[in-house]
Amino acid sequence: MGSKVYAGNLTFDTTAEDLDHAFSDYGHVTKSVIEKDRDTDRSRGFGFVTMSTPQEAEAAINGLNGYE
Helix, strand or coil: CCEEEEECCCCCCCCHHHHHHHHHHHCCEEEEEEEECCCCCCEEEEEEEEECCHHHHHHHHHHHCCCC
8 A cells, every 4th residue: 555645736737647757756656646627627736646655755745845
C-alpha cells in the first residue's frame, strides 16, 4: 500500500503525467490523478499522488510545499 498526497492549487492544464514528473524526484509514484468536474470534464485544480512509502510522501510534501 502507498501513501496518498493531496496536490492543490494546480493550473487547469496540469496533467497526471505532470504530477508524476514533479513527484518522481522524491520517490516512486504508483498513481497520480487529477480530479475533474463530472459535468464539464475540466480539471478542478487539485489531484492526488500515491507514493510507495510514507517516507517518500513526506519528502515530496516537504520538497514541493509552496512549489509553483
